[in-house]
Amino acid sequence: MNASSQKHDVFQAIADPTRRSLIRLLVDQEMPVTAISGHYPISRTAVSKHLRVLADAGLVKERKVGRETRYRLEPEPLLELKRWLAYYERYWDNKLTALQRYVEEDGTSGDN
Structure with missing residues (x-):
């Protein structure tokens, strides 16, 4: 397995409902992890782990903006x-x- 290979496949990544929700959240906008975390009743660390799985599958891209990490959806996978x-x-x-x-056949077979 080379360095560019994905650690998780798309099927593994979307298997979790929280990750599917994260994908929906990022459909129209790039967001910092702090803003993303505010949408979930789990810790920021847990959200970051879910984002890592999505990133490993190529479904999200991250970029640094100052001290902040922002995430955006990559729908191609x-x-x-x-x-x-x-x-x-x-x-x-x-x-x-x-x-x-x-x-349709049951409905036309005649009523009592």
Whole structure:
């Protein structure tokens, strides 16, 4: 594994609800860790650990502005997740179509 390899993959990173929430929080804006921490009932250290996992997966970038570290979303790694989910959409579509047919047939089979 080379130095540029990610320590966490996108799937591991988004597995935690707090990290998914952090991604949503950073969608439209870059924020310092102090501001981010104010949105959560956990310690700043815990928020920083979650941000580190997201950064290791390439989902957030950090930059220093004076003494402050700011974070912003890097959405490109989410494309891997999108591609993976797209493969399974056909199964969901088939199941939803079958359910729709079942419901429609049940509704037209006559009432008592």
